[in-house]
Amino acid sequence: MKNSINESPIGIFDSGLGGLTVYREIRKILPNEDIVYFGDTMRVPYGNKSPDNIRTFAKEISIFLKGLGVKTIVVACNTVSSIALDVVRKFGVDTVFGVIEPGVKFALKRTRTGKIIVIGTRATVNSHAYKTKIMEENSKIKVVEKACPLFVPIVEENFIRHKSAGLIVEEYLGEFKNTDYDSIILGCTHYPLLKNVIKKALPKINIIDSSKACAYFVKDFLYKKNMLSDKRKEGSTEFYVSDMPQNFKELAYRLAGVKICKINIKRF
Ligand code: DGL
Numbered sequence: 146m147k148n149s150i151n152e153s154p155i156g157i158f159d160s161g162l163g164g165l166t167v168y169r170e171i172r173k174i175l176p177n178e179d180i181v182y183f184g185d186t187m188r189v190p191y192g193n194k195s196p197d198n199i200r201t202f203a204k205e206i207s208i209f210l211k212g213l214g215v216k217t218i219v220v221a222c223n224t225v226s227s228i229a230l231d232v233v234r235k236f237g238v239d240t241v242f243g244v245i246e247p248g249v250k251f252a253l254k255r256t257r258t259g260k261i262i263v264i265g266t267r268a269t270v271n272s273h274a275y276k277t278k279i280m281e282e283n284s285k286i287k288v289v290e291k292a293c294p295l296f297v298p299i300v301e302e303n304f305i306r307h308k309s310a311g312l313i314v315e316e317y318l319g320e321f322k323n324t325d326y327d328s329i330i331l332g333c334t335h336y337p338l339l340k341n342v343i344k345k346a347l348p349k350i351n352i353i354d355s356s357k358a359c360a361y362f363v364k365d366f367l368y369k370k371n372m373l374s375d376k377r378k379e380g381s382t383e384f385y386v387s388d389m390p391q392n393f394k395e396l397a398y399r400l401a402g403v404k405i406c407k408i409n410i411k412r413f
Pocket of ligand 1: 223
């Protein structure tokens with residue numbers, strides 16, 4: 146039996162625009178769902194902030210999304226997924242998805258050598274959330290974690306096609322070139338936008354894009370719980386940011402190919 150929850154929107158949030166990589170994948174495979182996206186453009190980046198602050202931001206955003214009547218919250222930010230999923234469950238809704246678990250499950254299916262690289266922001270790497278989850282699933286896997294703090298500004302400044310991007314990626318990841326690590330988890334929502342540059346630096350390594358994995362995880366879960374929308378028409382998306390809406394709109398299109406007509410401001 147379907148009920149009103151099916152027609153409620155899916156809430157997605159990130160510290161800024163990186164979460165659009167998750168939004169994009171969800172929109173592709175769930176075209177009939179209504180979606181509300183919030184990007185905390187006033188407080189981005191989260192990746193260099195303290196866990197206490199990140200948990201406070203997560204609480205405020207969860208209360209906001211709950212107030213908009215979302216049926217589920219997708220935490221499209223690795224930093225928040227690593228540090229504050231419990232906060233989102235407590236102050237938001239019961240059905241909450243992070244990006245860690247789907248990314249880990251996908252990586253475990255792909256690796257043949259049992260050696261996985263995880264890259265992310267400092268906060269994500271310091272939390273060891275990926276390593277912990279991988280160990281929970283399979284304690285024999287060897288994991289190396291590396292923070293790549295310059296990757297986010299490369300994306301935000303739209304330097305992804307600039308030669309400096311290649312040099313920086315090489316500097317951070319070159320050490321893995323001739324090793325038997327065979328999979329790399331992009332543990333930050335911005336990193337899929339650098340996929341081509343990473344592929345060039347590590348041509349033999351499987352790239353695990355957690356945004357794609359997360360979208361399939363969400364679809365599968367909502368389907369099994371009978372929570373998907375029944376609508377036949379295309380779903381709508383409402384965008385909210387906490388600052389600089391015009392800038393967000395332009396970058397969303399330029400970097401993620403997401404066209405935004407109307408954008409709202411929400412400040413805390
Ligand atoms: N969205 C963040 C993440 O996935 C990256 C940007 C930030 O540091 O806020 O970890």
